[in-house]
Amino acid sequence: MSKIDYTQAGVDYSKIDPLKILAQQAAAATAGNLQRHGLTEVAASRGESAYVVDCGAFYLASITECLGTKALVADAMRLVTGKTYYDRIAQDTLAMAVNDLITVGATPVSVHAYWAAGGSDWFRDAQRAKDLVDGWRAACDACGVSWGGGETPALAGVVADGRIDLAASCVGLVRPKSRLTLGERLAPGDAIVILQSSGIHANGVSLARKLAERLPQGYATRLPSEAMFGEALLAPTVLYAPVTEALAAAGIVPHYCANITGHGWRKVMRHPAVLTYRFDRLPEVPEVLRFLQRETGSDDREAYGNLNMGAGFALFVAAGDAARTVAIAAAAGVPALVAGKVEAGPKQVVIEPLGLTFGADDLHVRA
Amino acid sequence: MSKIDYTQAGVDYSKIDPLKILAQQAAAATAGNLQRHGLTEVAASRGESAYVVDCGAFYLASITECLGTKALVADAMRLVTGKTYYDRIAQDTLAMAVNDLITVGATPVSVHAYWAAGGSDWFRDAQRAKDLVDGWRAACDACGVSWGGGETPALAGVVADGRIDLAASCVGLVRPKSRLTLGERLAPGDAIVILQSSGIHANGVSLARKLAERLPQGYATRLPSEAMFGEALLAPTVLYAPVTEALAAAGIVPHYCANITGHGWRKVMRHPAVLTYRFDRLPEVPEVLRFLQRETGSDDREAYGNLNMGAGFALFVAAGDAARTVAIAAAAGVPALVAGKVEAGPKQVVIEPLGLTFGADDLHVRA
Numbered sequence: 001m002s003k004i005d006y007t008q009a010g011v012d013y014s015k016i017d018p019l020k021i022l023a024q025q026a027a028a029a030t031a032g033n034l035q036r037h038g039l040t041e042v043a044a045s046r047g048e049s050a051y052v053v054d055c056g057a058f059y060l061a062s063i064t065e066c067l068g069t070k071a072l073v074a075d076a077m078r079l080v081t082g083k084t085y086y087d088r089i090a091q092d093t094l095a096m097a098v099n100d101l102i103t104v105g106a107t108p109v110s111v112h113a114y115w116a117a118g119g120s121d122w123f124r125d126a127q128r129a130k131d132l133v134d135g136w137r138a139a140c141d142a143c144g145v146s147w148g149g150g151e152t153p154a155l156a157g158v159v160a161d162g163r164i165d166l167a168a169s170c171v172g173l174v175r176p177k178s179r180l181t182l183g184e185r186l187a188p189g190d191a192i193v194i195l196q197s198s199g200i201h202a203n204g205v206s207l208a209r210k211l212a213e214r215l216p217q218g219y220a221t222r223l224p225s226e227a228m229f230g231e232a233l234l235a236p237t238v239l240y241a242p243v244t245e246a247l248a249a250a251g252i253v254p255h256y257c258a259n260i261t262g263h264g265w266r267k268v269m270r271h272p273a274v275l276t277y278r279f280d281r282l283p284e285v286p287e288v289l290r291f292l293q294r295e296t297g298s299d300d301r302e303a304y305g306n307l308n309m310g311a312g313f314a315l316f317v318a319a320g321d322a323a324r325t326v327a328i329a330a331a332a333g334v335p336a337l338v339a340g341k342v343e344a345g346p347k348q349v350v351i352e353p354l355g356l357t358f359g360a361d362d363l364h365v366r367a
Numbered sequence: 368m369s370k371i372d373y374t375q376a377g378v379d380y381s382k383i384d385p386l387k388i389l390a391q392q393a394a395a396a397t398a399g400n401l402q403r404h405g406l407t408e409v410a411a412s413r414g415e416s417a418y419v420v421d422c423g424a425f426y427l428a429s430i431t432e433c434l435g436t437k438a439l440v441a442d443a444m445r446l447v448t449g450k451t452y453y454d455r456i457a458q459d460t461l462a463m464a465v466n467d468l469i470t471v472g473a474t475p476v477s478v479h480a481y482w483a484a485g486g487s488d489w490f491r492d493a494q495r496a497k498d499l500v501d502g503w504r505a506a507c508d509a510c511g512v513s514w515g516g517g518e519t520p521a522l523a524g525v526v527a528d529g530r531i532d533l534a535a536s537c538v539g540l541v542r543p544k545s546r547l548t549l550g551e552r553l554a555p556g557d558a559i560v561i562l563q564s565s566g567i568h569a570n571g572v573s574l575a576r577k578l579a580e581r582l583p584q585g586y587a588t589r590l591p592s593e594a595m596f597g598e599a600l601l602a603p604t605v606l607y608a609p610v611t612e613a614l615a616a617a618g619i620v621p622h623y624c625a626n627i628t629g630h631g632w633r634k635v636m637r638h639p640a641v642l643t644y645r646f647d648r649l650p651e652v653p654e655v656l657r658f659l660q661r662e663t664g665s666d667d668r669e670a671y672g673n674l675n676m677g678a679g680f681a682l683f684v685a686a687g688d689a690a691r692t693v694a695i696a697a698a699a700g701v702p703a704l705v706a707g708k709v710e711a712g713p714k715q716v717v718i719e720p721l722g723l724t725f726g727a728d729d730l731h732v733r734a
Contacts, residue, residue: 019496020519023480026504027514036511037474037540051515053477055540057424064431064479064536066520107404110420112431113390114481116532129386137393144403147394148418151534152387153433156573160527165483167518169431169536173404173422206523 003297044182047272049100049259052174052182059174061106065096066114066167070205070234073219075163076212077230080220084128087135088236089166092202094139095237096261097168099313102244103257105179106172108143113150114167118159123152135236143241145170179248183256183271183316190255190342191322192268192277195243196335197312199235199286203262204307208233211296223291232288240313242332247315250328256316265304266363268314268349274360276345280352281337283310300354305362316342370664411549414639416467416626419541419549426541428473432463433481433534437572437601440586442530443579444597447587451495454502455603456533459569461506462604463628464535466680469611470624472546473539475510480517481534485526490519502603510608512537546615550623550638550683557622557709558689559635559644562610563702564679566602566653570628571674575600578663590654599655607680609699614682617695623683632671633730635681635716641727643712647719648704650677667721672729683709 024046031041034053042059045052050063070092074085098108113136123129140147159165174180200208212229215221219230240259247254260267268277289310293303303309315336317325322338329336347360391413398408401420409426412419417430437459441452465475480503490496507514526532541547567575579596582588586597607626614621627634635644656677660670670676682703684692689705696703714727 018493019490019500022496022500023503023517023519026500027480027516030504030507030512030514033508033511034476034513037476039476041477041513041515046516051477051479051513053513053515058422060427060476060538060540062429062477062479062515062536062538064481064516064518064534066481066483066518066522068520069522069525072524109401109404109406109427110408110418110429112418112429112536113394114431114433114534114536116433116534118527123386126385129389133386133389133393136390137397140397141400144400145397146401146408146418146420147397148408148420148429149394149413149431150390151431151433152390153435155433155436155532157439157576158436158527158530158532160485160525163525165522165525165532167431167481167483167534169429169479169481171427171429171538173427209524 042182045104048182049103050106052104059177059180061101061104061172061174063097063101064167064169065100067093067096068202068205069209070202071164071166072209073205073230073233076219077234080230084131085234086128086131088234090132090135091139091236091239093166093168094136095239096202097170098143099240099259101170101172102241103259104174105181106174107245108145108170108172108241110146110148111140111168111170112148115150115152116155116159116165118161118163119156120154122162122164139239142239144245179253181254181257183273185255186271186273186275186316186342187255188275188342188344189319190316191319191338192340192342193315193317193322193325193336194283194311194339195240195313195315195329196283197286197308197310198238199288200233201237201308201312207296208292211292223287225287229288229291238312238334240334243329243334246328246332247325252317252321252325254315254317258314260308260311260313263363264306264308265311265349265351266358269347269363274347276343276348276350277340278343278350278352279340281339282353283337283339285310300356304351304354304356305358409549412471415549416470417473419471426544426547428468428471428539428541430464430468431534431536432467434460434463435569435572436576437569438531438533439576440572440597440600443586444601447597451498452601453495453498455601457499457502458506458603458606460533460535461503462606463569464537465510466607466626468537468539469608470626471541472548473541474612475512475537475539475608477513477515478507478535478537479515482517482519483522483526483532485528485530486523487521489529489531506606509606511612546620548621548624550640552622553638553640553683553709554622555642555709555711556686557683558686558705559707559709560682560684560689560692560703561650561678561706562607562680562682562696563650564653564675564677565605566655567600568604568675568679574663575659578659590658592654596655596658605679605701607701610696610701613695613699614692619684619688619692621682621684625681627675627678627680630730631673631675632678632716632718633725636714636730641714643710643715643717644707645710645717645719646707648706649720650704650706652677667723671718671721671723672725
């Protein structure tokens with residue numbers, strides 16, 4: 001099978017970035033509005049995964065994130081197995097927001113659901129609606145957040161017919177303020193603890209969809225384990241909030257956190273500091289990602305540069321806290337390992353077991 | 368021209384509501400999660416326009432709202448005049464969130480933008496992107512909020528090709544806590560101050576689009592004032608935060624607020640109390656709404672029951688504060704009038720100048 005790359009899969013970051021930069025500059029210019037209310041922003045949070053405002057007694061963190069196109073996989077798999085999978089899709093959507101929010105040290109407090117359908121008919125499917133609601137609620141319970149409300153508009157002509165655009169917004173509090181993790185303490189010698197992913201999570205899905213189109217059996221293709229490709233893709237994103245809350249309860253404040261999403265392992269170096277991130281151990285690669293890499297003809301650079309390859313979330317902690325961090329994560333139900341360390345050196349991610357290095361030029365997630 | 372009703376225009380609330388009720392029940396069941404963090408929800412905020420959590424020193428309010436289909440009007444009008452109108456569309460989107468948030472007495476603090484396009488190409492149009500960013504920033508400045516970030520995904524296959532799904536989430540603080548306006552103090556004798564709308568705002572747009580399809584000149588149809596129908600529809604939604612903030616600064620705490628959106632004047636009775644809302648004066652009806660009513664063959668019941676007809680926001684204040692409320696709103700740039708009063712009696716909205724009454728059965732915005 002011929003190679004598939006991201007541009008063919010419909011995601012072209014070169015077309016998005018100019019607007020993103022324009023928006024980031026305009027957004028930064030509005031920070032002064034907080035003065036009217038006696039508040040100040042935490043400027044270092046701009047460009048991070050959640051926005052942080054100093055409210056005196058604590059910090060307020062907020063984020064809005066979307067699922068992306070993963071619901072299209074659920075829609076296709078329903079034709080194969082009859083299941084809706086929207087309980088899993090709900091967890092994915094909530095995870096996109098919550099896993100970003102917790103990177104700054106926030107406790108997620110409340111979420112709003114944004115479910116925009118391509119027409120009123122979408123909501124008429126009772127089983128799918130129930131699965132979406134049940135999955136959303138279960139994910140809220142798992143993260144300890146209150147589901148405050150949401151929007152369920154029918155947007156014929158804006159959202160594609162028969163589809164739904166799913167997003168979540170989340171608000172959290174950083175309490176005590178010493179829990180704020182924007183990376184000021186990130187330093188050489190820190191350990192990098194990788195929290196295991198469950199599969200593709202919600203990034204790299206366009207590539208997977210493209211592959212499904214080319215496979216003779218599509219999503220029904222069997223993996224070596226006999227699992228169906230489409231069903232394996234729909235393993236829900238791990239919710240990492242129980243881990244960060246358990247760490248806080250144990251008195252461990254990470255020096256930095258990175259939610260591994262759209263830029264794969266390049267995301268490890270998202271902090272602005274010039275540091276080298278060296279890995280000598282790798283998490284287990286979920287079968288579906290190994291299959292995706294092989295079938296799309298991607299080399300390790302492409303795979304680790306775009307997919308999580310088993311690393312769902314990176315915690316940068318004091319070396320002395322590393323082993324306990326792994327134990328606490330495991331106790332919270334998330335396998336983890338001390339995979340590498342932070343070193344003085346050029347900005348790069350070095351994955352020694354694969355002989356792979358990503359330099360600063362490989363990452364463009366900031367303005 | 369034959370009559371157009373809302374079901375023909377693609378919005379069928381009967382298909383949305385079962386999911387909405389299911390979601391509201393599940394959401395309410397997650398409130399207990401806040402106990403893990405030593406927080407409690409303000410239960411009376413469920414079913415209101417923003418969700419409120421008690422954080423001790425103050426209340427935290429949050430909301431996510433979408434624009435709806437108004438961007439389709441901008442897209443169509445661009446073919447007529449060459450202008451993008453996305454600066455106005457940006458204000459509309461922000462207004463949907465901010466005008467809801469302020470109903471509970473919150474000062475809007477930060478917003479996130481959600482701009483989901485039908486493909487990367489959407490973002491390649493530099494003028495449209497610039498207008499969207501500029502309009503968003505200007506609206507943030509007008510409301511005194513900090514634009515904390517956002518999402519600009521390209522969702523081919525989910526969002527319709529060439530379109531964009533726009534939404535906003537907003538976080539606010541209720542400080543001091545005595546500013547909370549969930550309606551406990553709403554009582555017979557209160558005055559109803561109506562803040563003038565600028566036009567259709569972002570509700571009733573499906574109906575307007577349907578009408579444009581039937582008009583020989585479409586959106587280019589001239590209104591009596593010579594304004595183009597499409598351009599008049601694109602008058603941006605009024606931002607009411609400057610009014611509510613000015614009232615707070617003047618020591619006036621409304622007894623209740625209602626953002627007049629999808630259910631027109633029926634929204635006036637959204638508070639759960641059994642009260643009669645009697646109007647003896649009406650705000651000026653924007654020309655575009657008068658035209659829309661006439662051309663769709665809608666009677667006053669349909670027009671006032673679905674469109675704002677000049678009433679963008681309702682403030683329920685102590686009778687003694689009414690005149691000063693009007694003056695403060697005017698000073699903040701928003702025309703207002705004391706249009707009616709709250710009375711003991713059955714739950715209904717009585718619009719005397721039109722001989723029109725909406726009963727409780729006419730409104731179903733709560734579970």
